[in-house]
Amino acid sequence: MIDTRGLSCPIPVVMVQKALKNGAPASLEVLADAQVAVENITRFARSQGYQVAVAEDGSDFTLTLTK
């Protein structure tokens, strides 16, 4: 699980980029607290061939990336 909460643009997506580069996991969970981070991570993950499911939990979002 990568926790991107509270981090400014574009650090959440950079963290995801690094995680996907290091070993290309079949699935990855990402915690975010800003809609813009959700959008950026989703766009990036899709460009890397991942499918993205977003679950809202209060003010946080859990993104599940699967190949």
Next chain:
Amino acid sequence: MNKQNWLREHGLILLTGVVVGIAALALTALGNPKNMGFCIACFERDIAGALGFHSAAKVQYIRPEIIGIVLGAMVAALAAKEFKAKAGSSPACRFVVGLFVMIGALVFLGCPLRMVIRLGGGDLTAVAGLLGFLAGILVGVVFLKKGFSLGRAYPVPTGEGFMFPGVMAVLLVLLAVFPALLKFSEEGPGSMHAPLAVSLIAGLAVGVMAQRSRLCMAGGLRDVFLLRDFNLLLGFLAIWITVTIGNLILGNYNLSAVSQPIAHSQYLWSFLGMALAGWGSILLGGCPLRQLILAGEGSGDAAVTVLGMIVGAAVAHNFGLAGNADSVVDGVYKVGGTSPAGMAAVVFGFLVLLAVTVTHLPRKEAAQ
């Protein structure tokens, strides 16, 4: 990706660029200085002047565009349930980096948004700024890849998030009801402005659109190099193209590097000024426009950044750091630009940004 999906993905950012471009053209036609329909740095500098933080008589006015952008972003964020009061991500560093972003922008004579608007007016001197901005962004991207971060912001009581929009509302009341308390330029760029209501409405429209689309001049170039993501760059290009077409239609397009409005041809320092602004914007997570939007969304850190920029404008004018436009004196073309003090401030700014950068890289054990 087929055309329909492409438009669904990028339509909003393109529309935002077009709206910003048209608003900039309209504001200039109705009184704003040439090639300055919008300039976040210049307008914050004018606000600093109107409040008496500096005494440069030619650049004093409470720019309603700034107020509108923040309040528009706040309304859009509230409507979308995206307004979140957050703070605590290295506020002192953000203040100082914001201060130097402002100094860099004022050495060049424009924020990244005005840089694009200048290019859209045919101002070839702005090319030096664009190249510098790009260079600064590339430096920032190198450090982002190394793990640079100013740290996390945390949820704070809602009042923190409304403080900066509240300050903007107070400025609007001062401007509309108690103008005698403020300083207003009688000549120069500060004296040139569209009617209050038009400026405010244009600012509100841009604030709403930029909040929804996440428009960011620095992000546009950054994402291309960092992520191969062209979404935000489309907004950047849409502004450029819209302003270019508009100026061609209105007969205001002047493709030249000579006698451009409120611009100078001291290319090296235009380049370095915008490199400072570009690198700083990457460290802050967004350009000066984006900081206004984030401040409207409840970010106390972005609010502190904007306040740092306003103080930076005061510093720039109190110490003679800002660029002077090229001018014609007694029939002789005089190249403007910044002073030795301004050059020293830009160099010092790079050192400050370097210090902020290296002190916010992950420690070796954390990076592994």
